[in-house]
Amino acid sequence: MNISEKLQQVNEEELTDARRFRSLVGGVIYLTHTRPDIAYPIGVFSWFMQQPSKVHYGATKRVLWYIAGTLNFSSCVVTWSSKKQATSSLSTLEAEYIATTSIACQAVWLRRVLANLQ
CATH class of the missing domain: 1.20.5 (Single alpha-helices involved in coiled-coils or other helix-helix interfaces)
Structure with missing residues (x-):
């Protein structure tokens, strides 16, 4: 997740397809069981499930690109909590x-x- 980017609710004309966004976030939530490094941004994205914007959708896709780019990294997590x-x-x-x-x-x-x- 981009550290300098502040996600917030937007007005009506900047909204995106909420059903597609919820489906994308739901799929990535499933991945947090094996990838705890994405738990925080996915938690932030889930705040915007009712009225997602194109910015929220783009940020979620960046997490998918991150996951695709780090598939070959070996996982060394023993325990974690949030x-x-x-x-x-x-x-x-x-x-x-x-x-x-x-x-x-x-x-x-x-x-x-x-x-x-x-």
Whole structure:
């Protein structure tokens, strides 16, 4: 997803075929199970399912081009998650502490799973 591009609702004359857009986004949502690197942009695109514009359709097609260009990359993801921030931190140090705690919990979980698998 283009970092500098801000997607937003548009007026009536810039709309595109909503049925085709929903079909495209629905198909790409299926791919997020094996490609977590596209989860964020697809989540953003799903906000515009009711009234998609040509800009939204073009951005979704760019994700498809990205997928086509990276088919031969080997996947090394072991675990991942996506969620909204549960707590508000008052400093960057506190935010890093919260993130480090989450990573440590995942590492302990992964060690236990691997120990059970021997």
